[in-house]
Amino acid sequence: MVYLDHNASTPLDARVLEAMQPYLLANFANASALYREGRVARAAIDQAREQVAAFVGAHPSQVVFTSGGTEANNLALKGAVLGMDLTHVAVSGIEHSSVLQAAKALQRRGVTVTQLPVEHTGQVDVTTASGHLTSGQWVTLMWVNNETGVIQEVSAMAAAAREVGAFVHCDAVQAAGKLRIDFNTSGAHVLTLSAHKINGPKGVGAMVFDRALDIEPLLHGGGHEHGLRAGTENVAGIVGFGAAAALAAAELEARVAHVSALRTLLEARLAATLPGITVFGQQAPRICNTSFIAVPDVHGETLLTALDAEGFAVGSGSACESKTGQPSHVLMAMGVAPSLAEGALRISLGHATTLTEIESFTVILAKVIAQFRDMAAVRLA
C-alpha cells in the first residue's frame, strides 16, 4: 500500500517512537509529582518545549501544549476573544474547520465574524483583505492551506493587521515541517501547530503565543501549562512532538528538496498523461508536497475507491470533512465550479515517499481513469 495522504496524517518516525517509549513505561510518573520521577517527566516536557520553540523560532515560555491542532485553534480564537473581550473576528473562507467552527461558536455568542475573501488562486489578497480589518479585531489566516497547499502571505497580513491594531493568529499546522517558520519575525501574535502532521504522535499540538495577550483557558482545573491548559500532561506525546520538531528542523531542507523533486515529476507526468487536468492553486506559491487535482468528468469518490483497490491511499480534501460528502469548502471559496470540485483528489507526499511510488502512481491513475472513460463510453453508446 502506497500512502499519499500526508496532509491528513503522517506515520510516526521510528526515532520519535524511540524517544517516546520510556515515558510510557519506565518513566511514567505524573509530571506534577514532587519526587524524582515526577521531575524526570517535568524535565522531559521542558526539553520538548524548547525543541518545539526552536522549531518555530519562539521562546519556550511562549509554547502551550494542547491535545492537537483543533484544540490549539479553539484555544487561540475563543481564548483570545473571551480573554480580551474582543467583539470582531475575521477569518478567511479557506480555514480549517476547527477555525471556522470556533468562529461560528463565537458568532452565536454575539461576536461579529467577517469572512475574508479568497482569490481564484487560493490566496487571500492582502490588499483586499486589509479593507476588512478593524482595530481590536482577531484575524485568523492559515499559513498553508491543507487542501491546496497554497502559501498565504502571512507576514504581509500580519503587518497590515498590526497597522490597524488587529491581532493575527496563524494556523501553521500544514506549514510546519515544510517551510522554515519564524514566529517572532512572522508578525503573528499566535501560531498553532499539530504533532501528527510532522511525523509526531496524534493527540498533541501547541499554541505558540505572544505572552502580552490575555488568553482565557478552554480547559479549567489544575493550572497546568501556566494556567492556560489544565490536564495531566501527555508526557510521552509531548516528548514525541518535541522529537519530531527537532528532526523536522534538522532535516527540513533535505526533506523539502526531495519532496519538491517528486512533486514536480508527479505534476509533469499527470499533465502529460491526463489532458485537461486541473491543479488547484498552481498559480500561487505552494508548499512542496501537495497536488490538489481534478480530472474533468471523473468523480473523485469513485476514483478514490478505485485507487484504494489498486493500493494507493490519497485524499479527497480535508479528512475531517470526508464523512459529509460535501464538495470542498476551500474550492467553493476559490470559486471553483461544484462539478469540478466534486472530482477533486488530493495527493500529498511525505519525506519517505519514493520515486518508484510516484512513478507507479501516475501509471495507475492514468489506467484507472482510462477504464472509467471506457465504461462511460460504453454506457453512452
Add this chain to the structure above:
Amino acid sequence: MRLPIYLDYSATTPVDARVAEKMSKFLTIDGVFGNPASRSHAFGWAAEEAIDEARGHVAALINADPKEIVWTSGATESNNLAIKGVAHFYQKKGKHIVTCKTEHKAVLDTCRQLEREGFDVTYLDPETNGLVDLNKLEAALRPDTVLVSLMHVNNEIGVIQDIGAIGAMTRARGILLHVDAAQSAGKVPIDLETLAVDLMSFSAHKIYGPKGMGALYVRRKPRVRIEPQMHGGGHERGMRSGTLATHQIVGMGEAFRIAGAEMAAENERVLGLRNRLWVGLQGMEEIHLNGDMHARVAGNLNVSFNYVEGESLIMALKDIAVSSGSACTSASLEPSYVLRAIGRSDELAHSSIRFTLGRYTTTEEVDYTIKLVRDKVAKLRELSPLWDMYKEGVDISKIQWAAHH
C-alpha cells in the same frame, strides 16, 4: 526490589506492557497510522475499526452503549465538557449547579468559570468521613438546578460515594447527574444500565493506559444534550472535534478491557496489601486515617502523621514515591483542600501522606515502606518543635501563632 517504590497510583499509573504493545501497532509506517477520519483509503478505515473496538471495550467495562462514549484528551477535558456542555445547553432551563468542595480541580475550576459566566454554584461540605450527606444534597437542590456533579471515588482520600442513591434522587427531580469516575473505573464496578448517571468522566492513565486520553459517557436514553466545547470537523458526533489519536484510544480500550477481566482479583490482592500497610503503621502515636475506612477504594491509604510536615516527610521518604495532597496542587504550599473540607486542622492537613497501591505493588515493597515510614517519622519528630510541645502537654491549637503569611 527496585527503588524507589512507586506508591502513587492515584497520580498516574505505568502503561501496562500489554497496552504499550497494542499501542505500538498504531503509530509507525508499518502500522495503522492513518487518520481515522480519512474515508478514502484503507489506512483510515483500519484506524476507524480499531477505534470502534476500543469504544466497545470502554463501554463494556461500564455496561454502556458504545455510542455513548465520546473520546477526549483526558478526565480534565471530560469534566470541562460535561459541566460546561450541560450548563451551556440547558441554561434556559436553569442556571444552578451543585457540587462538593472535595471534587477534583477540573470540576471546581470549571464551576468557578461558570460562576463568572453568571451561573450559581452550591459547593457542598462533605462529612468528616469524606462522603456527601444525601439529606444535605437534597436540601441544596432547587427548581432551577440543572446539574449535580459529584465524584465517584475521591482522588486523595479514596472514599466511594453512593452514586446509585444520588442518581435516584436527581433523576426523580429531572436534574442531570455528572460523575467524575477517573479514580473509580477499573477499581469499582460500574453499571450504567442500573445507575441513573447521565454523564461520567474517565481517564486512561489512571488505569494503566496512556496519558492524554480520556472519555466522557453521555447517556442516550433518556437523551442528554451537551454543547461542544471544542469545535471543528465534527468528530465524535459533533460533541468533540479533533483528529482522533488512534494509538491513544486503542491504549485506553485495551486498558479498560484488561481492567474488566482482572478487576475482581486485582482488587482483592491490592486490598490485602493496603490493609497490611495500615496494620503495619499501628502503634505509632498520633497517626490519623483520612476518610472513611469502609466506603473506600482498595488501593488508597491516606494518613496524617501529626507534627510532621508532609513535604519534608516526602523528602525523607525518597525511596518511595508518594504524594502529599493531590499531585495537581503539590507544587503549591497550600494544605490539601480536600482534607481541610473534611474538617482536618491545618496541621493534620499539612502532615498527610497519600499511599496508593496498584497492579505492581508487592508485599516486600509494603513491608519496606512500613519500616521506612516508622523510622523517618520518628526522625522528623525529633526535629519538630510541635512534637516537643505535644510531649510537654501543650495544646497547640490554643497558641496564638504570629502567622505572617
Add this chain to the structure above:
Amino acid sequence: MAYSDKVLDHYENPRNVGSFTKDDPSVGTGMVGAPACGDVMRLQIKVNDQGVIEDARFKTYGCGSAIASSSLLTEWVKGKTLDQAREIKNTDIATELALPPVKIHCSVLAEDAIKAAIDDFKSKQHVDAKKTA
C-alpha cells in the same frame, strides 16, 4: 521540586538540633511561623557576657528548605555578636542554599527567627536589670 545539594546536606545532617532551657537568662528563644502555614521554627541562642552567641539550637516543623534554612542559621550565628547576627539577611540564606522562588519564605522565616531570639534574650536582660535595680 529539585533541592540543591546544600539543602539536601542540611536536611539529611541537620546541625545543632535540640533545645536549651528556656528559662535560662543567657538563652534567647525565637519561635516563628505557624502550623497552619506549614512551618514553625524554634531557634535558641546562648549568649555569653560579652554579648557573643556561644551556641545555638533549633527545631523546625516544615519542608526541607525550612529545615535547611534554620540549620544553616545556627551555624552562622555562632561566634557572632547580637548586632552581627541581626545583620543576617534572608537573601544571604536563600543565596547560600540556592532556594527556588517558591521557597524564599523559608529564609524569611529564618531571619525572623534570629531576630525573635535576639529580642527575647534582650527582653530578659531588661527584666533582670529591673530586678537588680
